[in-house]
Amino acid sequence: MRSLLFLAGLVCLSGPVFGQAGKFPPDSLVNVKVIPKNTPVMQVVGMMRNFAGALGVRCPFCHVGQEGQPLSSFDFAKDDKRTKLTARQMMRMVEEINRRLDTLPEHAQMTSHVEVTCQTCHRGVSRPMPLEQLIMETAQGSGVDSATRDYRALRERYYGRAAYDFGEPTLDVAAFRLARAGKYDESFAILKLNEEQFPGSSNAATFRGNINLMKGDTTAAIAAFREAVQRDSTNGEAQGRLRALTGGARGGPTRP
Ligand code: HEC
Ligand code: HEC
Structure with missing residues (x-):
């Protein structure tokens, strides 16, 4: 979880999009299996912006909802899209990679660490093929x-x-x-x-x-x-x- 939360911290959340319709951002998390359920919703939204940026896509790439429609009309909890299921696996994979990085020789003594994120591989494309x-x-x-x-x-x-x-x-x-x-x-x-x-x-x-x-x-x-x-x-x-x-x-x- 550490790396994903770390990411979320980097994002600036502002703008009129949020809280307009009263349904977005949602009051609580419904169907999260990797993100801890008690994570502040705005932190999750920041993480989601990072996912979208890293893959060069927008929310409906993974979530049920219409491009251009207000986010309050989206059903973010639904697991209908293959891409969302893949993304969940990717989140687990990234956690595993970073756990493995923590075991590198003399890692603890190093003054700076490089964390693997979605961006490390995706670099702005959804299918990072050479x-x-x-x-x-x-x-x-x-x-x-x-x-x-x-x-x-x-x-x-x-x-x-x-x-x-x-x-x-x-x-x-x-x-x-x-x-x-x-x-x-x-x-x-x-x-x-x-x-x-x-x-x-x-x-x-x-x-x-x-x-x-x-x-x-x-x-x-x-x-x-x-x-x-x-x-x-x-x-x-x-x-x-x-x-x-x-x-x-x-x-x-x-x-x-
Ligand atoms: C690359 C795929 C992907 C993109 C793009 C994406 N999400 Fe998500 N989103 C996920 C996954 C996977 C989960 C579930 C995480 C889990 O199970 O812990 C999730 C969960 C959520 C949740 C929590 C839903 C619940 O169950 O309560 C919200 C809210 C959300 N996303 C909003 C957004 C918004 C807003 C955007 C666009 C800025 C976005 N997402 C873009 C993959 C994505
Ligand atoms: C270690 C490299 C790596 C990292 C890190 C990584 N991905 Fe991926 N991802 C891939 C590769 C490679 C594929 C393509 C697999 C294929 O299609 O054969 C892929 C495919 C995907 C797809 C499916 C795209 C499509 O069009 O089919 C999604 C969604 C995705 N990744 C989300 C994420 C998210 C979200 C993160 C960060 C939590 C992430 N990935 C981190 C390597 C990575």
Whole structure:
């Protein structure tokens, strides 16, 4: 309980929404199974705001009620939604994690502690799937055009937040996994999308070479590794591949 209550303390509760209709906030807790029943209702509401913020959702994501309607019309005690049941399990999981953290060596003597919260994993999204997995699964399930659209839309919405990693390796990893699954067209399309985000990247050309190798297209692989070395003469991986593929002579500077 400690970590959840700690969270609730951080939230500023104010605004005209509360207490207007006389039913929200409720006078007491009805159907709580993780939160102690005697917890002040406003503290619970603060905790709930943190849940919603951490998952990037609003109250009706977990509770029975209409978006845009007054909170007094919601039935917060009902357990009808899968997401609420999942959230309850997540609350128990977070408690367990923090109990485990308390047992770390020399933990008690440390001057500061990092508590795990919903935000630690969720970072503003309800299903905290790594971006490379999301792109790979979308490319396989709905096609690479969908995956490309999704990537652009997510970048538009979340760039600069902790939700997704828009750094260069993400799409490289997605492309590599697609190639491993034999989806070469999809893989090259995702690599192209990455090169659009990171023009002139030597690393991207290396990936293109490696995926051509997996595909068995040695000519294209050699061209890609040459491009990689052109872009960055210190790219050791591309140099090594070129040496192996061309017998050494034209693979770039040879080491003494
Ligand atoms: C991610 C899911 C989730 C979101 C979003 C969420 N809640 Fe909850 N809420 C829960 C869970 C789970 C419980 C039950 C906790 C327990 O069993 O101890 C709960 C319980 C409550 C209760 C106590 C109900 C009772 O039984 O008396 C209130 C009031 C409440 N939530 C209000 C809100 C409000 C207001 C919002 C929006 C700011 C909100 N919740 C957003 C999951 C959520
Ligand atoms: C250790 C990491 C972690 C923490 C901490 C965590 N979650 Fe989750 N949560 C996940 C993962 C991973 C999933 C997705 C599981 C899946 O769909 O395969 C998930 C899924 C969910 C879902 C279902 C979302 C959906 O769209 O299906 C809810 C609701 C949820 N979490 C609520 C919470 C709440 C509330 C907290 C804090 C009390 C919390 N989680 C803390 C990892 C975490």
